[in-house]
Amino acid sequence: MTTTTPIEEDGVKRRDFLYIAAGGVGAVGTAFAIWPFVAQMNPSADVLALSSTEVELDAIEEGSEITAVWQGKPVFIRHRTKAEIAAAEEVDISTLPDPEADADRVENPEWLIMVGVCTHLGCVPLKESGDFNGWFCPCHGSHYDTSGRIRKGPAPANLVVPPYEFLSATTVKIG
Amino acid sequence: MSFEPKNPMLKWVETRLPITGMLHHALYEYPTPKNLSYWWTFGSLAGFMLVVQLITGIVLSMHYTAHVDLAFDSVEHIMRDVNYGWLLRYMHSNGASMFFIVVYLHIFRGLYYGSYKAPRELLWWLGLVIFLLMMATAFMGYVLPWGQMSFWGATVITNLFGAIPVVGDTIVTWLWGGFSVDNPTLNRFFSLHYLLPFVIVGVVILHIWALHTSGSNNPTGIEIKDKQDSIPFHPYYTVKDLFGLALFLIVFSAFLFYAPNWMGHPDNYIPANPLVTPAHIVPEWYFLPFYAILRAVPDKLGGVMLMFGAIAVLFALPWLDKSRIRSARFRPIYKQLFWIFLIDCVVLTYIGGQPAEEPFILVGRIATGYYFLHILVLLPLVGMFEKPKPLPASISADVLPKKSSDKEASNA
Numbered sequence: 030m031t032t033t034t035p036i037e038e039d040g041v042k043r044r045d046f047l048y049i050a051a052g053g054v055g056a057v058g059t060a061f062a063i064w065p066f067v068a069q070m071n072p073s074a075d076v077l078a079l080s081s082t083e084v085e086l087d088a089i090e091e092g093s094e095i096t097a098v099w100q101g102k103p104v105f106i107r108h109r110t111k112a113e114i115a116a117a118e119e120v121d122i123s124t125l126p127d128p129e130a131d132a133d134r135v136e137n138p139e140w141l142i143m144v145g146v147c148t149h150l151g152c153v154p155l156k157e158s159g160d161f162n163g164w165f166c167p168c169h170g171s172h173y174d175t176s177g178r179i180r181k182g183p184a185p186a187n188l189v190v191p192p193y194e195f196l197s198a199t200t201v202k203i204g
Numbered sequence: 205m206s207f208e209p210k211n212p213m214l215k216w217v218e219t220r221l222p223i224t225g226m227l228h229h230a231l232y233e234y235p236t237p238k239n240l241s242y243w244w245t246f247g248s249l250a251g252f253m254l255v256v257q258l259i260t261g262i263v264l265s266m267h268y269t270a271h272v273d274l275a276f277d278s279v280e281h282i283m284r285d286v287n288y289g290w291l292l293r294y295m296h297s298n299g300a301s302m303f304f305i306v307v308y309l310h311i312f313r314g315l316y317y318g319s320y321k322a323p324r325e326l327l328w329w330l331g332l333v334i335f336l337l338m339m340a341t342a343f344m345g346y347v348l349p350w351g352q353m354s355f356w357g358a359t360v361i362t363n364l365f366g367a368i369p370v371v372g373d374t375i376v377t378w379l380w381g382g383f384s385v386d387n388p389t390l391n392r393f394f395s396l397h398y399l400l401p402f403v404i405v406g407v408v409i410l411h412i413w414a415l416h417t418s419g420s421n422n423p424t425g426i427e428i429k430d431k432q433d434s435i436p437f438h439p440y441y442t443v444k445d446l447f448g449l450a451l452f453l454i455v456f457s458a459f460l461f462y463a464p465n466w467m468g469h470p471d472n473y474i475p476a477n478p479l480v481t482p483a484h485i486v487p488e489w490y491f492l493p494f495y496a497i498l499r500a501v502p503d504k505l506g507g508v509m510l511m512f513g514a515i516a517v518l519f520a521l522p523w524l525d526k527s528r529i530r531s532a533r534f535r536p537i538y539k540q541l542f543w544i545f546l547i548d549c550v551v552l553t554y555i556g557g558q559p560a561e562e563p564f565i566l567v568g569r570i571a572t573g574y575y576f577l578h579i580l581v582l583l584p585l586v587g588m589f590e591k592p593k594p595l596p597a598s599i600s601a602d603v604l605p606k607k608s609s610d611k612e613a614s615n616a
């Protein structure tokens with residue numbers, strides 16, 4: 030009986046190389062072909078372009094708060110009272126679920142700026158409520174303090190502080 | 205008995221594509237246990253509801269606009285301006301609930317009579333796949349009217365994937381197509397909501413194929429042994445299913461015409477507002493048991509894993525249940541556990557609809573614990589220690605009147 034493929038000494042046929050090479054190239058090619066279909070679901074160029082928002086602060090009185098919109102998400106800008114700042118600063122950070130000093134969460138202690146999205150499942154927390162007089166998420170019961178740090182409930186992390194800078198004493202650029 | 209058409213035209217087709225023979229086998233001659241009760245009607249009712257959802261959905265999409273600025277108004281346009289639009293939309297929204305009602309009854313029927321046991325494991329798995337696809341489809345459909353509940357339901361559910369370590373945030377951004385639930389999200393949900401029902405149709409065909417390979421289970425849980433035990437599907441079960449359908453349509457119509465919003469939420473008639481979360485958000489009733497399990501754990505990843513785990517363990521059921529007796533009729537202890545488990549699921553449904561505060565949190569935790577205890581611990585143990593009642597000799601012996609010798613014995 031004759032065979033068309035000679036058998037090498039170690040039992041590997043030359044055709045085996047062809048199978049692996051052709052299969053490998055086919056798999057890589059398929060992966061490349063699938064990628065555009067996966068990547069199209071990521072944010073498009075126009076969505077990515079909406080990367081910063083400027084907010085005027087002079088109308089926000091002490092003890093009040095506005096909600097700005099940045100990348101489609103609410104951003105809380107709170108003009109904190111002295112009492113709120115004191116309450117945030119005197120907490121022993123080693124007792125926190127997500128330890129972070131208040132000073133690391135603000136550039137200017139009067140202004141607390143953070144993304145108003147609960148780190149649990151994305152609801153918008155309510156201001157001036159909850160067990161720590163900060164924010165309370167009504168969806169699943171997470172309590173945040175006057176620095177927006179998680180104190181009680183299912184949320185795993187503090188409210189996120191977005192990148193921002195003060196362009197002047199009364200203007201802040203978020204993003 | 206194989207199918208041999210007399211009509212020459214049909215004969216010509218049949219030799220080239222034996223589709224009529226296949227349908228004849230599936231809907232006419234299919235040998236069915238002769239003792240099926242009305243609990244076996246819910247499979248065909250689920251099939252009926254799938255067709256209702258497909259037809260009403262396709263015509264609704266002719267009037268709906270998937271854009272954040274127009275979606276809510278286009279749904280109101282359907283309700284007020286489109287001819288019979290109110291009827292079609294209420295059929296579709298109540299139809300989703302009806303679909304889940306019949307599917308849940310169908311699943312609990314399977315649990316009671318052990319329909320998941322060998323050789324029907326794949327049949328059970330395909331059913332669970334249909335159930336998962338239904339949940340994905342219903343969730344995305346609920347987002348389309350772009351009301352407050354639509355928006356915040358979409359936000360909470362997509363955020364579940366954010367619990368995945370390391371890649372969670374990347375996946376959520378990918379699902380959204382942005383940095384929050386927005387127009388790209390609505391558009392892809394509409395596309396997938398249209399696609400998935402056809403995927404369900406495909407899996408339903410596999411489900412029926414697997415069913416007709418093993419044959420239907422029945423209230424005794426014992427297999428068909430000879431011709432005496434079975435009757436052809438048509439006309440016996442076509443008529444029985446049609447009668448069941450008539451009764452079911454009365455219930456469906458009662459909701460449709462007299463309480464079309466009873467199973468919905470008033471908040472979803474408020475247009476979506478990305479800056480304000482409603483004070484009390486709850487999913488549609490058919491998701492409540494799983495939502496209760498999610499909230500029972502005071503940890504994000506833990507809650508999400510337990511919720512998906514609640515469905516995952518159902519896939520292992522054929523191997524967790526150690527008893528070789530299928531029907532709960534002959535399993536005195538399992539029968540009681542089944543009803544406790546059913547009550548547990550009802551409690552979870554109730555808790556899922558309540559706010560996240562005491563005493564609901566504690567009750568939710570106990571009910572969640574019991575859910576897993578039943579499936580992972582009690583089912584395997586009961587199968588090992590339970591002493592089953594004697595099984596009847598055959599399906600026929602079970603349903604036919606006792607022989608006269610028995611009668612004489614009891615008279616004596």
